[in-house]
Amino acid sequence: MRQMPEEIPQIKSSCCCAASRGGRLEEKITSQDAPEIAVSSELNTPATYTSPHSDILHVNEAGGKAHHGNTDDAGKKDTERLLITGGRFLMGTNDPEAFAADGEGPVREIQVDSFYLDACTVTNAEFEQFIRETGYRTEAEQFGWSFVFHLFVSSQTAAQVQTVVQHTPWWWVVEGADWAHPEGPDTHIRDRADHPVIHISWNDANAYCHWAGKRLPTEAEWEYAARGGLIQKKYPWGDTLRPEGQHYCNIWQGVFPTKNNAADGYAGTAPSRSFPPNAYGLYNMSGNVWEWCADNYVTDHEKSIMADIAAPSHEVRKVLKGGSYLCHRSYCNRYRVAARIPNTPDTSTGHIGFRCAANVLTI
Numbered sequence: 001m002r003q004m005p006e007e008i009p010q011i012k013s014s015c016c017c018a019a020s021r022g023g024r025l026e027e028k029i030t031s032q033d034a035p036e037i038a039v040s041s042e043l044n045t046p047a048t049y050t051s052p053h054s055d056i057l058h059v060n061e062a063g064g065k066a067h068h069g070n071t072d073d074a075g076k077k078d079t080e081r082l083l084i085t086g087g088r089f090l091m092g093t094n095d096p097e098a099f100a101a102d103g104e105g106p107v108r109e110i111q112v113d114s115f116y117l118d119a120c121t122v123t124n125a126e127f128e129q130f131i132r133e134t135g136y137r138t139e140a141e142q143f144g145w146s147f148v149f150h151l152f153v154s155s156q157t158a159a160q161v162q163t164v165v166q167h168t169p170w171w172w173v174v175e176g177a178d179w180a181h182p183e184g185p186d187t188h189i190r191d192r193a194d195h196p197v198i199h200i201s202w203n204d205a206n207a208y209c210h211w212a213g214k215r216l217p218t219e220a221e222w223e224y225a226a227r228g229g230l231i232q233k234k235y236p237w238g239d240t241l242r243p244e245g246q247h248y249c250n251i252w253q254g255v256f257p258t259k260n261n262a263a264d265g266y267a268g269t270a271p272s273r274s275f276p277p278n279a280y281g282l283y284n285m286s287g288n289v290w291e292w293c294a295d296n297y298v299t300d301h302e303k304s305i306m307a308d309i310a311a312p313s314h315e316v317r318k319v320l321k322g323g324s325y326l327c328h329r330s331y332c333n334r335y336r337v338a339a340r341i342p343n344t345p346d347t348s349t350g351h352i353g354f355r356c357a358a359n360v361l362t363i
């Protein structure tokens, strides 16, 4: 029998990412009472943890496609916008490994007009410039808290945490967590300037886009671009998760949610410009951070237009695409290009970011 490289529990239908403002919370219990999610991992805190495996670093740097440069350099390069030439494509999937309840299917033919899409997600350096120029306060700052993955919370901050998300208790309500303090008030982003900004709500993302003269991509635009011209493939580069054994995205390796061996080089976020880009030159369309799209979330695509109109504003949820560094094939293999999850427009977490799109102006 072929030996599996790591423990593979049964695939869950629920999403490990589920954490929403207004959603059900429950009292945090002590680690002694809940050993299965005890904060005892050796990977506590280092969102920029780098694998000791030299081959991984070699993969990321091979061909000059990955970027681990300094802040100023990264800030400029990451604003690169790419012209995505429009066309028709097959959106969604009928793959039995997909989550039908999420509305991943059926496969449908969609027309997308030409548009611009940024090569990378918005970085901390870019978002800091927005804050500096506008004085904008994110919703996490206004609420005074955000959702943080338990393994990244210091013992000092953990002692203050009182509530967690019901059914996904690895998400902790951390007061003082925001884009500039991603794991709580005792953390910072000084060494993560070229990483994707996180703890950004859909409303925050739109505020940034407005300031930048851009907009969020529609879900169809995002998926069309992520597919990079490939037809009905699982990932932005094809159907094999690790071609020739190489890591092409930042997801979770190990046993979720307690042991992340970070074989791909990162336990938390990776720089926005890391891992090989897809054929269109887009980085990290799979994994790293979930990316907001402009659309309301509906699962019946034939009725989507009517559902958009009919949905009461307080029930509206927005689409997120791409998966994150927390996705694991055993639990949430939503790092596939057809995968999608919803969340409320005011929710922020430590694994949600965004990238900007723009219209192609015609005279």
Ligand SMILES: [Ca+2]
Residues within 6 Å of the ligand: 250, 251, 252, 253, 262, 263, 264, 265, 266, 267, 268, 325
């Ligand atoms: Ca990883």
